[in-house]
Amino acid sequence: MIKQDMKNKMVIARQKVEKAIEKDNGTTLMSTGMTGDDARLAKAAVAGGAKILEANHPAVTLARGLEGVSTMGDAEYVRHELPLKSMLECVRGVRAVVGPDIYLTVGFPGSFTEREPIPLTSEDFRQLALAGADGVHCHKSSLADLKDVVILAHENGLLVDSYIGKKSDLHQFGIGAEDITEVKKVALAMQEIGADFIGMMTGMSYEGVAAGEIPQEIKDRLQALIETVSVPTFAEGGINEVNVKAFKNTGVNVVTVGTAMDDYAEGAIKSAVAKFINHQ
Amino acid sequence: MIKQDMKNKMVIARQKVEKAIEKDNGTTLMSTGMTGDDARLAKAAVAGGAKILEANHPAVTLARGLEGVSTMGDAEYVRHELPLKSMLECVRGVRAVVGPDIYLTVGFPGSFTEREPIPLTSEDFRQLALAGADGVHCHKSSLADLKDVVILAHENGLLVDSYIGKKSDLHQFGIGAEDITEVKKVALAMQEIGADFIGMMTGMSYEGVAAGEIPQEIKDRLQALIETVSVPTFAEGGINEVNVKAFKNTGVNVVTVGTAMDDYAEGAIKSAVAKFINHQ
Numbered sequence: 001m002i003k004q005d006m007k008n009k010m011v012i013a014r015q016k017v018e019k020a021i022e023k024d025n026g027t028t029l030m031s032t033g034m035t036g037d038d039a040r041l042a043k044a045a046v047a048g049g050a051k052i053l054e055a056n057h058p059a060v061t062l063a064r065g066l067e068g069v070s071t072m073g074d075a076e077y078v079r080h081e082l083p084l085k086s087m088l089e090c091v092r093g094v095r096a097v098v099g100p101d102i103y104l105t106v107g108f109p110g111s112f113t114e115r116e117p118i119p120l121t122s123e124d125f126r127q128l129a130l131a132g133a134d135g136v137h138c139h140k141s142s143l144a145d146l147k148d149v150v151i152l153a154h155e156n157g158l159l160v161d162s163y164i165g166k167k168s169d170l171h172q173f174g175i176g177a178e179d180i181t182e183v184k185k186v187a188l189a190m191q192e193i194g195a196d197f198i199g200m201m202t203g204m205s206y207e208g209v210a211a212g213e214i215p216q217e218i219k220d221r222l223q224a225l226i227e228t229v230s231v232p233t234f235a236e237g238g239i240n241e242v243n244v245k246a247f248k249n250t251g252v253n254v255v256t257v258g259t260a261m262d263d264y265a266e267g268a269i270k271s272a273v274a275k276f277i278n279h280q
Numbered sequence: 281m282i283k284q285d286m287k288n289k290m291v292i293a294r295q296k297v298e299k300a301i302e303k304d305n306g307t308t309l310m311s312t313g314m315t316g317d318d319a320r321l322a323k324a325a326v327a328g329g330a331k332i333l334e335a336n337h338p339a340v341t342l343a344r345g346l347e348g349v350s351t352m353g354d355a356e357y358v359r360h361e362l363p364l365k366s367m368l369e370c371v372r373g374v375r376a377v378v379g380p381d382i383y384l385t386v387g388f389p390g391s392f393t394e395r396e397p398i399p400l401t402s403e404d405f406r407q408l409a410l411a412g413a414d415g416v417h418c419h420k421s422s423l424a425d426l427k428d429v430v431i432l433a434h435e436n437g438l439l440v441d442s443y444i445g446k447k448s449d450l451h452q453f454g455i456g457a458e459d460i461t462e463v464k465k466v467a468l469a470m471q472e473i474g475a476d477f478i479g480m481m482t483g484m485s486y487e488g489v490a491a492g493e494i495p496q497e498i499k500d501r502l503q504a505l506i507e508t509v510s511v512p513t514f515a516e517g518g519i520n521e522v523n524v525k526a527f528k529n530t531g532v533n534v535v536t537v538g539t540a541m542d543d544y545a546e547g548a549i550k551s552a553v554a555k556f557i558n559h560q
Contacts, residue, residue, distance in 0.1 A: 029556045035549055038318060039345030044546035048553030065319030065373025093345025241552070244559050257556055261549060266324035268548035269315055269541060272521065273328030276309045276537055279524050 009157030013134040014196065016103040017159075017232055017254070020051035027248040030054050030105075030234065033258035034265055037063060037090040039097040041265065046098045052254065053098065054137050055090045056107030057082045059258070072259070076171065080114040084124055088131040095132030105135035105161055111149060112139040113172040120148070125156040135159040135196070141172040143189055150194040161197035161234060162190055164225065173236075174201045183224040191229045199256070200225050202247075203237025214238075214246045222250045289437030293414040294476065296383040297439075297512055297534070300331035307528040310334050310385075310514065313538035314545055317343060317370040319377040321545065326378045332534065333378065334417050335370045336387030337362045339538070352539070356451060360394040364404055368411045375412030385415035385441055391429060392419040393452040400428070405436040415439040415476070421452040423469055430474040441477035441514055442470055444505065453516075454481045463504040471509045479536070480505050482527075483517025494518075494526045502530040 020028040032054035035045035042053055058075040060082060067078045087108040095104060106128055110118030125136070136153045138160050140146050146162050153160045164186055165174025177186040183200075190198050202218045209215050226233050235247055236256035247255050300308040312334035315325035322333055338355040340362055347358045367388040375384060386408055390398030405416070416433045418440050420426045426442050433440045444466055445454025457466040463480075470478050482498050489495050498518075506513050515527055516536035527535050 024557055029553060031553055031556075034318070034320060035553075038314070038343050039350065040314060040342050040542065041546065041549050042345075043350050044549040045553045047546075048550035049557045050553045062320050063318050063373070064369060065322075065375070065377040068376035070319065070323050070377045089344060093343070095345070096348035097345040097350045241555055241559070244556055248559070255556070261552060262320065264548040264552040265545040266321065266327075268544040269321050269324040270328035272541060272544040273309065273311055273315075273325045273330045275521055276311075276524055276535070277304055277329045279521070279528070 006155065006157035009129070010154070010159055010196075013103060013157075013159050016101065016134065017052060017197065020103065021232060021253045023051070024049075027252060028052060028254055030236075030254050030256040031258075031261060032056060032256060033059050033262040034063070035261050036258075037094065039093040042094045043097050045261070046102060050102075052103045052105070053094060054105045054107065054256065054258070055087065055094060056137055056258075057087055057109050057112070058107070059262075060086055060090055077115055079112075080109045080116045080118050082109055084108055084127065088127055091128060091131040091133050103134050104132060105137045105159075106133045107137035107139065111136050113141040113145075120152060122152050122155055125152045125158055129156045129158050133158060135161055138162040138195075139173040141165065141175055143175060143186075143193060146175065146190060146195060147193045154194065159196035160194070161199060162195040163199040163201050163234070163236060164190070164221075165201040169201065174199075177221075180220055180224045183221050184228045187225050187228045191231055195231065197232050197234055197254070198225060198229050199234030199236050199254070200252075201237050202235045202239065206238055206243075212242050212246060214243050214250075219250055222247075222252050226251050286435065286437035289409070290434070290439055290476075293383060293437075293439050296381065296414065297332060297477065300383065301512060301533045303331070304329075307532060308332060308534055310516075310534050310536040311538075311541060312336060312536060313339055313542040314343070315541050316538075317374065319373040322374045323377050325541070326382060330382070332383040332385070333374060334385045334387065334536065334538070335367065335374060336417055336538075337367055337389050337392070338387070339542075340366055340370055357395055359392075360389045360396045360398050362389055364388055364407065368407055371408060371411040371413050383414050384412060385417045385439075386413045387417035387419065391416050393421040393425075400432060402432050402435055405432045405438055409436045409438050413438060415441055418442040418475075419453040421445065421455055423455060423466075423473060426455065426470060426475060427473045434474065439476035440474070441479060442475040443479040443481050443514070443516060444470070444501075445481040449481065454479075457501075460500055460504045463501050464508045467505050467508045471511055475511065477512050477514055477534070478505060478509050479514030479516050479534070480532075481517050482515045482519065486518055486523075492522050492526060494523050494530075499530055502527075502532050506531050
């Protein structure tokens, strides 16, 4: 049974996302990577206009240099070792700096499809809610797992953003749906389970696609998702400054950008350091 | 008594700094701010050519959004509350990602002039050394305090970079020396105590100074320091892309850049977010 306090918290959280979508004319940004876990860069993202932030454990694994890993690919093998308290610390810090009006969702060991099983308890979700999270960023890859996450999240007043992928994807970040028919079927099932936001993993091959464009398959899959569900829709993967307009044209409500954000900050630092050293 | 193992560790650490200075033709960079504590950005700084990194507790206070502070000025009031283990975690992560050849110095609660007294123990220094630090970034503001830090650092194989400031500075980041005579006297005393690197706080007013130039007073103070000591010299404060050449021309061995680094990363994020949101 979900208590009234928790229901109220979820109503407020849902309004944050709805207002952000409205304010940004139908498509808003979910800023992640460094901007989700480092309070300095979260503040910068919000100053730039971000209203939705996502902290996640692979990014924090890289921030903390856990076991020396320095790529997202390598982080997949160790991210489940990150203690939940590292994520709580990030959430608390980002929330303290960006204030109450920003929607903050959190990926943490066990909310993704992990290399090693991580048991989730209601207390974990309670701690995240108390730290300041509005939602759980869920990359589970089965409906049964998603259901477990939704129940624990809602018990503690947290919303859930969850994703559709393909079983053939190298990394499993969503519930598999190979074709359009399956996308519609899976999306409906996710909505029925109670997923508050449903996203499409869009980090497929962009080979042979013109600059500023996105592959037809991604357009079709996004279209199928958007037509099928009544909850706000997300796109995640492969979104950059050049193709974001094409993503917006699909009508998706939220574009998630992480790697591109990190690339901007890292590129700025790398070139600044080179200038300071080589300035003769 | 300093054990041979500790002496060896210090010899290797000193060589890292000397080689960096030599490689960069007399003046190298110490990169700090985000690049000292976040393994993702430390990696980017090293990719740009940085060979010396500095992690410090005010920066980590901002990264973790401790008590919601988001400016260096506000961080001064809470930075002493940061647990040493947060600094150990940063040092361990940065070291794991950048490898053994980078010189890594660390500011931590008690190594600066703090608002609340922080007792330092040899065990604190030992933990920092074990985490991967080469040195201690010391902003104590008395010779007696510097001596305590040097003894504890050397006992544990850590070098010390320490600074000269002015008693009239708003924030006390160095041992006070009002004029050139005092700069020479204080610098010699610091060297005698065993400070391995001696720096000048150069974050004074740049008002009325032409772009690319630095005030005559800073030049004179740096000159006095450089002439007086035989250890490598540092400059910290007010150094940016435009005036770095003027700093190099003074002959100082290491320019420390933190705020400018953070500004590059934050600026890149802020403008990227704005582009993603406003791209029509």
